[in-house]
Amino acid sequence: MLRKLFKFHGGVKPQTNKEQSTTTPIAPVPLPDRLVIPLHQSVGGHPRPLVQPGDRVFKGQRIGGADGNLSSAVHASTSGIVRDVLPAVMPHTSGLTTLSVVIEPDGEDRWGELDRINVRAATPDELRDYLRDAGVVGLGGAVFPSHLKLKPGKEGSLDTLVINGAECEPFITCDDMLMRERAADMLKGISAMRHMLQAREVLIGIEDNKPEALAAIQAALSASGEKGIEAIAIPTRYPAGGAKQLIRVLTGIEVPHGRRSTDFGVQCFNVGTAYSIHDALEHGRPLLSRVVTVAGNVKAPRNYEVLIGTPMDHVVRLAGARHDTDRYIMGGPMMGVRMPAFDVPVVKATNCILVGSPALFPPPPPEMPCIRCGECAKACPADLAPFEMYWFSRARNFGKTQEYHLFDCIECGCCSFVCPSHIPLVDYFRFSKSEIWAREREKEAADTARERFEFKNLRQEREKQEKAEKLAAKAAATREKVAGETAAPGAAPAAKPGGDDAKRALIEAAMEKARQQKAQVAPKNTDVTNPGVQAEMAAIDARRAALEPPTETPPPAGQA
Amino acid sequence: MLTALLVMTGIALLLGAGLGFASIKFKVEGDPLVDKIDAILPQTQCGQCGFPGCRPYANAIAGGEAEINQCPPGGEEGIRKLADLLGREFKPLSEEHGVEKPKSVAVIDEATCIGCTLCIQACPVDAIVGAAKQMHTIIAADCTGCELCLAPCPVDCIAMEPIAETVDTWKWRYPVFQIRHAA
Structure with a gap:
């Protein structure tokens, strides 16, 4: 069936450089000496650490709990011992640190008890919570927690589920290889997503420079026999893999400023995400590894299945970096960002480690004035x-x-x-x-x-x-x-009505109280037995009595 | 002649009544200019401008009693915004009111704190928690870095610490390119 495709505005056609890394299949990576797993890997909060230094962790054990609903969990990628929970340099241009869990692998790669879920019986809400705790995030680069996107719109169903296999950025081939090698499992993940979103149709967009991937998906489609899923070749033009651009090409819908694609009944996911959703729902395995393209200034560009937390230089060593390597770029040459160090860990967002050198990516020529062309x-x-x-x-x-x-x-x-x-x-x-x-x-x-x-x-x-x-x-x-008080005894001068009088009564009462207090206080030094001192005291008291007006209270004790 | 007079008087009365009604109906509560100035001020409430808080300073600016360059936390950018808003000339920050410092928060050395509550009373935004003879601590998220708690502390246990950059607050730098010498 021929389908009408649409065009998005603009775009460029850079040299794709994809052939070099697609000649060999996805390779496993031997366990590194240590894994540094940053807890903050997706948008939305910093997951709190659930382990302490010295703890023994199993493969797939949760080490970072989701921090609120707009967050996603983080897991131990292999079994081993937690050596440290400390701020470590993260794969980010800033070179800043983030709280990370350092695991020393024990080499056994032993799985812990897996938290399985019955996909058929579970409600969509349970599935979403499960995916959050399985740490499933978008693997296309934005690492947005997938469970948040797996919500049907207000109407309770979705028109179109777009699966993004365009992979338009030069050098990167991880989605291509994943589609070639794991199409059947990926389709199962797509079916699960379609079920959760109640999507009417599913469109898988693949750029036409990946005929092998397209063929693999189509073969898996005809083998599964599921209706309403279609794999479509789209023209190769950067950035056809942008969510809005792909939606435009496949459905003709242009998502306007300030709106979301779900407002128009469309939701978009990356093919890698579909595969990891299948892995989580079907096998109970959280997101522990991803396919990473190692390309650029290396002898043998290739795709590797890399555990999250593996140092980048450990992976690049397998591909054989050339001597003039001066930088790693995470992502492709168009959107990628330069890494602050060679040993930063691979995270869920790492789709490609592009090895750079001054010869391959010469420094940009000086900036000239804008000519408004x-x-x-x-x-x-x-x-x-x-x-x-x-x-x-x-x-x-x-x-x-x-x-x-x-x-x-x-x-x-x-x-x-x-x-x-x-x-x-x-x-x-x-x-x-x-x-x-x-x-x-x-x-x-x-x-x-x-x-x-x-x-x-x-x-x-x-x-x-x-x-x-x-x-x-x-x-x-x-x-x-x-x-x-004054009214009862009638001793005080007859109280005249009026505020002035009340005030006087108050003052008098206070003075009376003070007098009484003073009277009660007896001098404390009266037990002196020295007759000389006693005589002196008596003289003083007599003088005081003469000065003070006489009171009705008896004179203090001790008077001679 | 009489008709003309009557017509003119009638119109005058009508317009007068209209204006009178409008002045009651559309009366503006408060000074909108003060609100606009207050929105530009950083709300540190530090009093470095010589007024007890940002709002009084905004009042003084609006009333023409204060210059626009008396707010060190607002810095040069704040002065520029005020100058734009008020149509006044830009002036560099007046030195007698202080200097622009990096954003900081107060930190209490909890081992030294004697629990005198003096800092709690000084804090303009209630960002210090504690009770008499109990250790005090600062709610960093609410601290504006005004330094008003430093002076009252009898044991000098409060220090200002610049806020460290995190991944969430990190900013892309302004693109600058080195000019290289031609070989």
Whole structure:
């Protein structure tokens, strides 16, 4: 059946460089000396460590619990002993550290008890929770937790489930090899996803430079006999593997600014994710490894099944890095980011380790002024005007960049690729995006601070008022008491009505109290037996008595 | 002549009534300019500007009693934004009010703290937890780094620590290219 395909705007055709790494099958990687598994691997929170140094872990044991629902669990990739739980350099351009679990493998690769689930009997909610705890995330590069995407829209069903096997970025062939070798299992995963999403049809988009993968999927499809799933060859044009671009090509739907594809009944998953969902649901195995392409400046580019946490240089050594290697890039040449070190671990987002050298990726020529030729706008698959956004990013006018929809930029690199002035446009956009995020965080913090400051002022005001009220109430109570006391004996001068009089009564009562207290206090040094001292004391007391007005209370004891 | 006078008076009365009604109906509570200035200020509530908090400073700016360059935490960018908003000339940060510092949080050395509660009373955003003769600690997420708790502490157990960069707060740098000498 011939299907009408659509075109997305722009795009480029860089040299694919995919042939080198597809000549040999996916190879296993021997266990490294130690695995460093970062706990923060997907968006949404930092999973908390569930193990301590010295603990014995089994393969597949959960070592990081999902931190909230927008998060995903992390597991031990092999059995061994936890050597440390410490911040370690993560595979991120910044070179910053994140809390990681260091495991020394014992070489036995022993599975722990697997937490199985009955896919047929479980409800979709149970399946989603299960996938979250199995650490299944999108393996296309964005590592978004898959369980969050496996929710049908408001209507309870989905029109189209798009499976992304386009793999448009040069050098990367991990999805290609996975489709060639594991098509049948992948299809089972796709069926499970289709069931969870209640999708009417499934479209598997594969770029037409991967005929072997397409044939393998089609063979598996006809073997399974499942209806409503179709594998479609799409024209090879970068970035056909972008979710929005692939949806456009396959369904003709253009997802507008500020909307999601699910609003139009479409959801998109990577083929690798489909395979790991099958692995989790069918065998109870959490996401412990992934296929990684090692390409670029190596003798034998190839795909490897790599355990999460394996140091990158351990894998690259198998492919034989050349001597002039000066950097590793995670991802492809268009969107990949340079790694801060050679021994950073492979994580769930690592689809490719691109080994770089000055000869293979020469330093970019100096940036020249923008001549406003408009090539970038022609190439932009998101229909943006990169030269405008560049201009405002450069001037740090972030409000304006957002007016030109900076956040619709998918950072595919087409604009930088075509720019005749060699302007690293994507670098400017990334800079702008992170500055805007930082400002938003600051704004939020300022709002909280303002609220708390105002509340504190309010509280202090209220406390002051409460204190004044309490004092007033106490004064009123004392006044009443005094009034009662003075009225009963009738000894005091006849109380005249009025506040002035009440006040006087209060003062008098207080003075009376003070007098009584004073009278009760006897000098404490009266037990002196020395007659000389006693005589002196008597003289002092006599002098004091003469000075003070006479009182009705008896004179203090000790007087001679 | 009389008709003309009546018509004019009528119109005047009508318009007057309309204006009177509008002034009651569409009365603006508070000063919207103060809100706009307050939104730009960093809400540190540190008082370095010489006013007890950001809002009073915003009031003073709006009333023309204060310069726009008295807020060190807001820094140069804050001054630029205020200058833009108010149509005033940009001025560098006034030195007598302090210098721009990296964002920090206060940290209490809990072993030294004697539980005097003085810092709790000083904190403008209630970001210190503790009770009399109990150890105090700072809620780092709510601390604005205003340094108002440093002075009252009788045992000097509070220190300011710059906020470390994490993966979540890391920013892409402004693209800069080295100019190489031609060989």
